[in-house]
Amino acid sequence: MIRRQPWGQLRGQFGRFAAERGFLDDAPIHGQLARFACKRTFGNGAGEACSAWPPEVWHSKTGLRNDHFGKILNHEAPIPLHFNFAKDVFAAHAMDIATGDSDALVHVAKDGTETRLSFHDLLEWSQKIARFLKEDCGFQPMNRVIVILPRIPEWWALNLAAIQCGVLLIPGTVQLTSSDIAKRLLTAEAHGVICSQETLARVQEALEKRSPAPVHRLRATIIAASSSATTDPTPLVPPGWKVLPGLQDKDLDPLTGYFPSRSGDPCNLFFTSGTTGLPKLTLVNHVSYGMGHWGTGRYRIGPFEVESALLEHEAVAESAVVASPDPIRGEIVKAFVVLSESYLDVAHDPKQTAELIKDIQTHVKTVTAPYKYPRKVVDEFGNRLPPNQEGILALDLRKNRPIGLFTKYWKNDEATEKVLKKDHYLTGDRGYIDEDGFAFFISRADDVIISSGYRIGPFEVESALLEHEAVAESAVVASPDPIRGEIVKAFVVLSESYADVAHDPKQTAELIKDIQTHVKTVTAPYKYPRKVEFVSSLPKTISGKIRRIDLRDHEVGKRPIS
Incomplete structure (x- = not known):
């Protein structure tokens, strides 16, 4: 562990180098420790930081300046040639006297047990794990390791360690079955797997029974136990398996060197959720992961801004804005509104209610700033479409590629070419952009229903369905029809108070008719579901997204609903 010592004890050339840059201003170090600190904070060579990062970019104590992250994300500053989050950001915070001992x-x-790790503690632990991965396991840069761990401190230390030594982590949820794990091992051509005691049996089954092909590639199989456990954290270790170093492990020295990663080098691999087919493996580079997440935390929709805009509308007396779960987009903005006295009667008329909601939404749109990212609407060939014309929502990559955008699908050129056309990234969402630059989502491209020539997005239909008191959850897909080509079919999970209706044919028919009438009043009549089927649950991915592909296959007789 690096000790921070009084100013007068700073000695030698490396000590002077650290002092000149304000490194550990009031607690410098000397001799070998000074060299150690300079390497940790500034890279493998003492002068590396000066050549790679100019003073206006690199803060002497906290590494890359936060405001410079914002400039890079907004394309106001160039992307650095080299970037390693573990070195350039985390280690810099850990070595700063002001932040090193604060909670990271x-x-x-x-069970309520609380574990607190400072930046310095987490850095030292991750450096021990990095040595373990490199020397004990034999992992080389760009080796791929699947990690199936719950939310325990080991996950974050392991992530830093992998970035430090250039190993590509592939995270997986603990809900994966042995079959899921086997497929992921095969797709990723994994060199290692790290799991916890609770997932050990499934991983072993995947290795021994389900997936013999990738076994020969494995350099190491590792089991981890939570350092925050109140019981004995020592796991039961199968023959040939290794144990991930714990927080209190004293047998390893920290690894001080860092993989000299360029910003565009691979950093992580992530499996997609698999809503439209088998999960694909996406490649994320160092700058996308390390700097992209900074943007994730900074650029978010603030409720205050939306509430302020709502209160400017004459119909709104009070409002509250929250994030609401959404099966397609993860979360959407939902507003609870108390109407002013002159508009109270509107709430009793469905048609007037729908009109007022649309008017309020239009008002909020006009008084809040549009999202200023380079988005376009294109056709299936990547050709740009004019405002208010429906097409595929895309990101324009011609001038600047978004920092957080994944690099490609791993060893799947065909899938990559489908989403990258004419310098545009096709999101797979259908919608349009108005003349003010606001984007409107209609549906996923794969989910569009074409009925009698009408293009119908399931999102609007599902939103209308959810406004009916009998509907707890719904999913809308195309169902083949000999006259219209396709018709709208809704799979509905009934709310608890209506659950018994599904057992009575007469009540079922009456409720279906009532739901269909409701949808006709809320949205365009041609969009209403001509078929409605009540189900106990909807097929979903592990991450909770509805698998419409299963419902579509069910409609054409390929598979039952599971």
Whole structure:
């Protein structure tokens, strides 16, 4: 562990180098420790930081300046040639006297046990794991390791360690079955797997029974136990398996060198959720992961801005804005509105209610700034479409490629070419952009229903369905029809108070008719579901997204609903 010592004890050439840059201003170090600190904070060579990062970019104590992250994300500054989050950001914070001892991670276990790790503690632990991965396991840069761990401190230390030594982590949820794990091992051509005690049996089954092909590539199989456990954290280790170093492990020295990663080098691999087919493996580079997440935290929709805009509308007396779960987009903005006295009667008329909601939404759109990212609407060939014309929502890559955008699908050129056309990234969402630059989502491209020539997006229909008191959850897909080509079919999970209706044919028919009438009043009549089927649950991915592909296959007789 690096000790921070009084100013007068700073000695030698490396000590002077650290002092000149304000490194550990009031707690410098000397001799070998000074060299160690300079390497940790500034890279493998003492002068590396000066040549790679100019003073206006690199803060002497906290590494890359936060405001410079914003400039890079907004394309106001060039992307650096080299970037390694573990070195350029985390280690810099850990070595700063002002932030090194502050909390970097606070973990609360299910039993209430709290574990607090400072930046310095987490850095030292991750460096021990990095040595373990490199020397004990034999992992080389660009080796791929699947990690199936719950939310325990080991995950964050392991992530930093992998970035430090250039190993590509592939995270997986603990809900994966042995079959899921086997497919992922095969797709990723994994060199290693790290799991916890609770997923060990499934991983072993995947390795021994389900997926013999990738076994020969494995350099190491590793089991991890939570350092925050109140019980004995020592796991039961199968023959040939290794144990990930714990927080209190004293047998390893920290690894001080860092993989000299360029910004565009691979950093992580992530499996897609698999809503439209088998999960694909996406490649993310160092700058996308390290700097892209900074943007994730900074650029978010603030409720205050939306509430302020709502209150400017004459019909709104009070408002509250929250994030609401959405099966397609993860979360959407939902507003709860108390109407002013002169508009109270509107709430009793469905048609007037729908009109007022649309008017309020239009008002909020006009008084809040549009999202200023380079978005376009294109056709299936990548040709740009004019405002208010429906097409595929896309990101314009001609001038600047978004920092957080994934690089490509791993070893799947065909899938990559489908989403990258004419310098545009096709999101797979259908919608349009108005003349003010606001984008409107209609549906996923794969989910569009073409009925009698009408293009119908399931999102609007599902939103209308959810406004009916009998509907707890719904999914809308195309169903083949000999006259119209396709018709709208809704799979509906009934709310608890209506659950018994599904067992009575007469009540079922009456409720279906009532739901269809409701949808006709809320949205365009041609969009209403001509078929409605009540189901106990909807097929979903592990991450909770509805698998419409299963419902579509069910409609054409390929498979039952599971």
